[in-house]
Amino acid sequence: MRSVKHFIEQSWLLIAAAFCFGLLLAMTNAALKDKIEQNQIDALNNMMRGLMSEATNFEKVIDQAEIAGYKTDIYKASDNGGQIIGFAFVGTGAGFADKIKLIIAVDGTCDKFLGFDVLSSNETPLFGDRIKEDWFRAQFVGAPAGALELIKSGDTKKIDNKIVAITGATVSSQATVKIFNDHIEELKSILKEKGLID
Amino acid sequence: MAEPNQGNLGNTFIAGLWRENPVFRLLLGMCPTLAVTGAVKPALTMSICVMFVLTCSNIVVSLMRNLLKPHLRILMFTLTIATFVTIADLAVKAFAPEMSTTLGPYIPLIIVNCIIIGRAEACASKNNLITSITDALGMSLGFTIALCILASVRELLAAGTIFDIAVMPDKFVPLAAMSMPVGAFITLGLILGLINAITKKRA
16 A cells, blocks of 8 residues: 555656646647648649649549558549549658658559659658659659669650669669559559459 | 856846857757758758747746656656657648658657757756746757758758748859758858857957
8 A cells, every 4th residue: 555655656747747748639639630631631632633634533442552561542533524544552662761652643544654753752862862853753654554674874755664763873763663663563453353444 | 057047037048049059059959950951941940849849848847846756857858848849740740741741750859859858957947937938948049040050051052042042143053962961060060160269269
């Protein structure tokens, strides 16, 4: 009995503070949660809109699909007439410094990539983070939705399955191509399984 | 580190700006100083978060200073600081999502910023509320000034901009290294050298 009294005497402030701070955090979280979720949805939608400019509606068609060991939602993009423009998902993989997360878009039949945008990356500024540059990203727009190959030099304007690496950022270039290669076949089989593509 | 005198709030406030500037004189909080000063906007966001956390934690610690058990005080400081850092992190995510992405893990890392726990231990746990608030404002303003000076130099030399506004002539060749960690170390070293030279001359 004495030990319980001693314990309470010693720790009542800590217990009370933990309760008050927990309550404060719960209230703050409740107040800001919707806005934070909306910001994340807006960021995702803006990127998807950038990749599929003809699309007006973005609908989540598959919740938390597991592709290449990472869970991602898959979105269907369609125009005002209901025609499917493409699908988008978050592709994740190891980069040079940390995980790279890309928004990748494919066309409605999964024949071509429509491009990608970088959702998050901690690649080295001015080197690895050049995967965000337009000329590098443009190489993926219209590329066949299959295995891509990274090459050291070549014509960056030629659209095929060959992607020219960024000088000084080979690891980040490889990581980007690997994310595409790791995800595309699994994506196709998931979309086929759900009857979203033939 | 001198303890703030309750009778001299002005001195307490000014100490954080120069004599006990947390970055330039005490060399505390080096992690954000080096990591987020690539540009002025993230540096300013970090400074505002530190100001919020430091002020709130100093208020709470000062209010409960007479109830603190010596062996539990560090635990109480950490609990208090972690709470306000989480609130700051949620607020930045809600109201400045792009800045939250830019700053990445560095806002949650304010929890281990030794300026905050240092002021809780050296000032707030021994002084009244007004002195603790004054100390927090002085220290965090000193931190803000230091980060903004560092970030201005680095952004100017790395991109030719300040607050993303181009200020350098077209012929200016950006020094890419200044936006990288090496730029942070060099700039901080040069500024510290300059400050040491000034203070030696005065002495």
